[in-house]
Amino acid sequence: MRIFRREHRRSAGTQEVAPLESGGPFSTRTGAVARDLRRLLSESQVVDEPGELQTFAYDASFETQLNPRPPEVAVIAGSKEDIQALVRYAHERGIPVTPRGAASGQAAGAVAFKGGIILSLNAMNRILEVDEPNLQVFCEPGVVHAQLNAALKPRGILFPPDPGSTKMATVGGMASTNAAGMRAVKYGPTGAWVLGLDVVLPDGSLIETGSAGSRAKQSSAGLELTKLFVGAEGTLGIITRLRLKLMPIPPARAIVTALFDDLESAGRAVQETFAAGVSPSAIEILDERCIRAINRYRPGMDLPPVEAMLLFEVDGNPPGVRWDAEKVAGVVRPLAHKVEWSDEPQRIAALWEARSLVGAAIGALRPGSNRAYCGEDICVPVSRIPETLREIQEIGKRYRIPIATYGHIAGGNLHPGHLIDASNPDEIRRVLQVADEIHALALRMNGTITGEHGVGAVRSPYMRHEHGLALEAMRQIKEALDPKGIMNPAKLFPN
Template sequence: MNETIERAPLDEKVISRLREIFGVERLLTSQTDMMTYSYDASFETQLNPQKPQVAVIALSTHEVSECVKLANEYKVPLYPRGAATGQTGGAVSTKGGIMLDLSRMNRILEIDHQNMQAIIEPGVIQNDLNLALKPYGLQFPPDPGSANMCTIGGMVSNNSSGLRAVKYGVTRHYVLGMEVVLPTGDVIVTGGAKSKALKSVSGYDLAHLMIGSEGTLGIVTRLRLKLLPLPVTRGIVLCSFERLESAGEAVNAVFSSGLQPSAIEIMDFNCIKAVNMMKPELNLPVDNEAVLVFEVDGAKEEVTSQVNRLKKVVEKYATHLKFSDEPNECEKLWQARKLVGAAVGLLKPGGFRVYAGEDICVPISRLPETLREIHNIAEKYGIVCGIYGHVGDGNMHTGPVVNSSNEVEMENVQKMVEEIHQLAIRMEGTTTAEHGVGIVRAKYMDVEHGPAMEVMRAIKRTLDPNNILNPGKMALPN
C-alpha cells in the first residue's frame, strides 16, 4: 500500500523530441513533479500512487498533436490530464509514459451570446466560464460540486453533471462540437467544421462518442458549448422526514404533481449531524432520517407559485419545512447541502472522508431501499458513513469516514465499497452516474454492459491500435 511502480527510463530520443515541442520549462522530469502527477482525488491513488515517467504542459492544439504523434510513433503511453479533481484514477498513469497536462489551455476564445454558444479551450474552469457568461445573462448549466476547481475538458471526458441535472441534464447535452486530436495525432472537428448551428443530424455523432470516453479515444483541445439563459430567480424548499421512505414518497409526489424542480437533493441522518457540527446556526432537525432540498427556478412569479405548490405537496410527508424565494434566504437554506461533502469528515474524530463508492445511481423507486442497505453494509463493517446526493435522478454519494492509522478500518472500507458497487448493480442501477469509470470501476464494466463491451473495445482498437491513449482505463485494452 502507498507504493509507486518504478518504470524503465524513456528512450532519450523521446525526451529530446518532447524538449523540442514544449521547451525546457514545460518538460518536467523530477521525481517531485512525477509524484505530484501520481494522484487524483480518488482513494485508490492515495493507496497506490501511479507515477508517469515525464510530464509536459501543453499550450496549443499543435503541441498536443505533435506530442500524440511522437507517443504513437514510439508506442509510449500518454495520459491527458486537467485539474485532476476526478475520483476514479482516470487521469493518472498506469504504465509509466507521458502525462499531458492541459490545464493551461484555459482560454475562453469566444462568447457568441447572439447564437447562445461559447468556444473555449479544455482547461477552462467551470465556474470561471459561468462568471464570464453572467454579464450576458447566460449560463453553462452542468454544475458539479467541484465547479470551482474542475476543468470543462474533464467534465466532457467524464460526462459530468451535478446538482441541477434533474432539470438541465448532463454535460453531453451542451456540447455542440469539439476539436479533437486522435491517437494518430490527426486533428478533427466534430459537429461541423465551420458550423455555428445549435443542432445538426449530419453524419455520425462523433462528439458524443468522445464525450464520456475519459481520454481513451482522443484528446479534446477546443469545445463549442451550448448556453442557456440564466433564470431570473430561484426558490428553495428545505424539508425533513422522520423516515427515509417518506422522503422517497415525497419525491414521487412532486413529480406526479407536474412540478419540475431544478434540483432535488437528499441528506441522511449522518449528513444532518455533520452539517450541524460544521454550521450549528443552520439547526437542521436531528430527530429525522432525511432532509430534502428542492430548488425551482424561473421568473419570480413562477418561482413563488412553484414554491407554494411544492410546500403543499411535501407537507403531507414532512415533519419540518422551510421555504423562500428571496435570494439571500435561499442561499442560507442551500448552504446545508453545499457543506455536506466537507462536513462528513467531522463524523469521526481524527478521521477523513474516503472518495470511493461515492457515485452509484439507482432507479428512483429503489432509492429508500438502497439508502437503508448502504447503512446496513456500513454497520456490518463498522464504518461511519454519510449519504447524500441527487435524489431527483437516483444518484447518491456515499461518504465513508475512516482513520488512516487503523488498518482494520482501511481494509474494511474497501470491502464496504465493493459491496456498495455490487448493490448498485443488484438494484438495476450503475456503479457511476457522473464521476466516471477510470481504474476504480473498470472491473464492473462487463457486468453492466455485457456484449456491448466488445463493441467498445473494437472502437478503441480501431481508433487507437497502438493503445497509447490512457491505457488501462474503463476495462478497455490494457
C-alpha cells in the first residue's frame, strides 16, 4: 500500500502529494551488527529474528499501522552501561539508534525510520529511590507512570503529570515528549517536574543534567540542559535515569459537570472560571459527537443532545475544594444547560464516567470502524476553541470522515478522533488529508501541531511551518550534540 501525505499549506491551494520516506541503509550488514551486539552485551538482549522484530515495528500511530517498520536489530537494555556500550558502538559505525519505551506514542517517535537499532528501555523499570524528605524520586526510564504513582501513594506523595495512557506510558517516554495530560493546566507538563536526567550522549559519554549529584529542588546554574533533553524525543541522547520532583497528594477533589447548548458558552465558561479566581486542576471538554457516541455506547447515560460537555476538577483541601466547586458552578450556571457538582468520591466517579468512556465510546458512532491516530493532538489558544471545534467538524464533513473531539480545554489541547474503514484505501487517503488540514488549522489558530504527544516522524514535516527560523537553531543544537545524526533520525526535524 502506498501512502501519500500532502505538504502543509498556509492557504488552501492545489493538493500536492509526496511519498512518506521509509527504509534503512544498513540492511546488508544486519547480521554482523547483531553478532557484534551479542558479544558486546549478552545473547538474550539482542533480537534479530524477523518475526520478533515485527514487535518493534509499531507504535500507536496511524502511520505505523499503515507502514510497520521493523528495525534491523533490537536491543533490550538492562543498564546504563549497556546503553553506553551500544551507543559507542553505533557512534563509531554511524548506525541509527532509536530509543523506545512503551511505544504508546501516536507520532511514530519510537519506530526505526532509518533502520539500525531499536533500543528498548522497558526492562529498565526500577524505582531506584524515593527521597521523601526532599520530595523527589530517582527512577529508570522504563517505569510505567501508574506504577510510579502507585508506589508513591502510600507515602501520600504524587508525581502530578497525568497522561491518559497512565497504565502504559513510561516516565522516560513522558519526559522525551514533554507529555502534559489532564492536569497540566494547573501543574504544568512533565518538564516542570523533571529536576535532572542521566543521559547517554550520542558519543556514548554519560552526563547528569540538573547539577551532578544534586538533590536541590531548584538551580540557576544554567544552561538548562534538563529542559532541553525533555521533549527532545531521543534525538539528542538516551535518558537512563530521571530525578523527578514530587508533591503531597491534595487531600480532596471535586468535580463540576456542565452541559452547554453552544460551544461559545462552553468557551466562555472556561474563561469566567479563571476570571473568578479559581485555578482548576483540569477542565475537560467533550464535543457533540462525543456526547452522541456516549449515548449510543451507554444508553442509560441519556445525555441531552447539546454542543458540549465540560468537566471541571478542582483539588486542594476539603473546605477549599467545596468553595471552588461552588464558585465554578455559580459562574457556569448562567451559561449552561445543566450544571452539577460533587465532592463525594462515589458521585465524582459517576460524573467522570462520561469522560472515561469516551475513548471506547467513539467507535459507536460508526460500528466496525477504526480510529486513525493522526492529526490527533493539536493545541490552540483557549479563546479559539469554539472556532477550532467548528472547523474540525467542517473538515470532517469535507472529507466525509466522522470526527469526535475531546480534550483538555483549559490548556487548549484537543484530541480529534477520526473514524475510518481501515480497509478502504480512499478513506485512508482522506483521513491523512484530514490530519493535514487539522495541523494547518492549529497553526492558523495560533496554536501548535502537538500539545502533548510529540512530533516524532509524522509531524516533522510541519516543524518548519510551526517554528520558522527557530528550527535552524534547533538544528544547530542537534548537529552540535549529534554530528553523525545517529540518534533517532528522521524524527522532529524535517528532511
